[in-house]
């Protein structure tokens with residue numbers, strides 16, 4: 001591991017700085033006009049996906065320099081480290097082997113791979129028992145509903161995949177509960193029947209407050225419906241590395257599927273954490289999902305830097321972040337079934353690369369992972385696109401566009417595609433004040449009013465973005481898409497010199513939360529927090545009805 005890497009000390013970085021100063025004054029449309037081959041050349045394809053980065057603020061020289069930067073950072077060697085099980089998570093002294101979960105055999109990692117294959121088989125059996133109706137509840141009724149209780153990586157990936165693959169959905173309905181707010185579980189249980197409901201407690205650590213709290217309430221709900229302790233085994237499965245805690249909770253070992261410390265939570269949808277997806281869409285489709293990701297892994301490992309899609313996406317991320325100063329990045333899927341993609345990518349990218357020290361612990365004096373946000377088109381167009389087009393914040397974006405629809409409503413789908421391409425073109429071109437004025441005059445405005453309004457209608461354009469397209473959203477292309485973003489995240493972490501696989505920043509809040517809970521549970525305890533927290537604790541205490549403080 002090159003733990004001493006600093007992005008701004010790589011030889012090409014100084015040249016990129018000069019290029020950024022120069023390119024800021026140029027319109028991207030000029031590149032596309034002057035360079036007839038750009039629209040085709042600034043693309044790459046892999047695993048059923050196409051990346052079009054022709055509308056980024058880079059020219060050919062900059063692209064060469066970015067490739068050079070990747071070579072100087074020894075990105076191909078660092079990618080091999082990841083794939084070969086090197087200790088890329090240096091603070092926790094672990095490899096990060098999510099790629100093994102969707103791989104064929106791998107010599108050096110044979111022991112681990114055997115466990116992966118055995119777990120896949122256990123998942124298949126479990127999913128097929130449920131789908132075929134063989135898995136029965138305590139009254140001998142077949143299970144009809146599965147509730148995944150988990151949070152973060154134990155929720156966002158499975159939830160996204162199940163929702164995105166709804167066209168492949170079979171008869172079992174999968175639901176997701178994450179929040180410790182009792183309303184989340186309560187709302188979900190409202191429509192469910194205990195006798196036909198199965199809970200999957202999904203927690204790598206089996207220590208997460210939200211998941212354990214919700215699981216205890218779910219267990220009480222089952223008991224209240226008449227399930228005895230031994231009946232509960234028909235209604236609870238666990239996915240965890242912590243088998244002891246799961247059995248202590250009352251889930252017997254034979255109902256537990258393993259996880260491993262070498263898979264990070266946000267990279268775990270490919271493991272047994274994805275069991276609810278396999279149940280929702282069936283084993284064959286889940287395998288296709290793994291295969292799509294596996295194809296992207298092979299592309300990452302084998303494609304040269306110049307045509308490597310995850311590397312290119314990462315170089316563009318670093319270019320926009322560090323050289324053009326963009327502090328955020330929007331993801332805009334033009335497909336309703338990908339509505340959860342931004343949520344998933346927020347954890348993936350911000351928990352991975354929201355870091356301020358290098359692998360060696362030294363402080364970094366350049367920015368790292370940007371804020372990621374977004375929503376499905378066309379909803380965002382009627383909300384935040386105003387800022388994308390005319391705001392003062394530079395906000396690079398990825399449009400994600402399946403070219404066909406599963407709905408069978410092709411005529412309406414055309415409108416969605418037209419909107420996506422129109423937004424991309426509007427971000428590229430913008431509109432000058434003179435154009436805005438001409439348009440106003442042609443619409444009957446008088447000279448004075450048109451002059452006054454024109455600056456409000458003018459749009460700078462030149463907003464850099466990618467378009468990631470695919471023939472259709474299938475289990476395989478979805479797998480490839482998620483793997484693409486995983487690899488972009490890793491490549492960017494290498495360039496920034498940070499550890500993408502730890503998340504120490506989430507711990508302090510958990511510790512303080514436990515301390516504050518003791519103060520909320522016992523009103524007689526004096527609160528010795530800071531004055532602002534003390535005041536809010538007092539306010540909360542005053543707001544409670546007498547029975548709530550029991």
Ligand SMILES: O=P(O)(O)OC[C@H]1O[C@](O)(CO)[C@@H](O)[C@@H]1O
Pocket residue numbers: 151152153154202203204205206207208211265266351503506
């Ligand atoms: O699967 P677990 O151990 O319950 O953790 C859930 C989530 O909590 C985190 O540890 C953050 O608090 C995430 O990294 C993880 O995905």
